[in-house]
Amino acid sequence: MMDFGSFLAMGGYAAYVWPAYGAALVILLAIWIDGSRRRRAVDQALHRLEQQRNSER
C-alpha cells in the first residue's frame, strides 16, 4: 500500500500531474456552473412572467 505522502509527490512529478488534474476540474466545473446558472435564470424569468399573466387575468 502506497502511503499518502508519496501519493502526493507523484514520483517527483507533482508539479505537473496535480495542476493538470486541477485545471481540468476547474474548467469542467466552470462550464457546468455557467450552464446551470443560465438555466436557473431563464426558469425564474419564465415563472415570473407566468405569475404576472395570471395576476392580469
Added chain:
Amino acid sequence: MHRFANPGRFLRLANRIQPWLKALTVLGFIIGLYLALWGSPPDYQQGETVRIMYVHVPAAWMALFAYLLVGLASASSLIWRHPLADVAAEAMSPVGAAFTLIALITGSLWGKPMWGTYWVWDARLTSFLLLFFLYLGHMALLGAFDDRARGQRSAAVLAIVGLVNLPVIKFSVDWWNTLHQPASIVRMGGISIDSSMQWPLFAMAITFHLFMLAAVIERMRTLLLEARLRNQRLAAFERVGTQARASE
C-alpha cells in the same frame, strides 16, 4: 429521430433523463479518478506523468468529437432547417471549447517533463490551438448580430469550413515531423495499450462523454426556454399594445 425533433418533446425527455445522467457522471468521475490516480501503475518510461494521459487523451477525443457534432448540426441546420440543429450547435460549442482548453493545458503540463518544453509550434499543437479559436469564433459569431438567425447562419458556415481542420489534426502526426507521438492507443489491429492503463483511460473517456451529454442537454434546455421566454415577452408586449389601442 424525427420524433425528437419537436422541442417540446425534447424538453420533456431531457427533464426525465437529466437527473440520471448527472448521477452517472458523478459516479463515473469517482471511478475514473480512482483508477487514474490510485488504481493504476506508473509507466516504466514516463513514471507518474503518464497519469496526465487519462485526462489529456479523453479531453482531446471529446474536443474533436464535439467539433464534428457542431459541424454536422450546422450542416443540418443550413440544409434541412432542423429546429433543434441550431440549438444543438450553440449548446455544444462552449462545452467543446472547454475540452479543447483542457487538452491544451494538460498537454502542455505533460510536454514540459517529457519533451522539455511547454509548447512548440508544430503541426499537431498548432492545429489543435486553431480548433480552440474555431470554437471561440463560432461562439462569437452567434452573439455578434442583433438578428439571431443571421448569427446562426454565419456561425454555421464557419463551423462547416472549420471541419477541414479535423483531418489535419488527426493526421498531423503522420504528415509532418512533430514532437507529438502518433496515435498509440487504438491502432490498426486493435487496442495497443496495456490493460492496466486501458481501464482508467476508458473510464475517464466514458465519464467525459456523460459529462458532455449532460452539459449539452442543460444548455439546449436553456436555449429552448430562452426562445420561449422571448416569444412570451413579445406576446405580452403585443397584448399591452392592443389593450392600449382598445382603450383609446
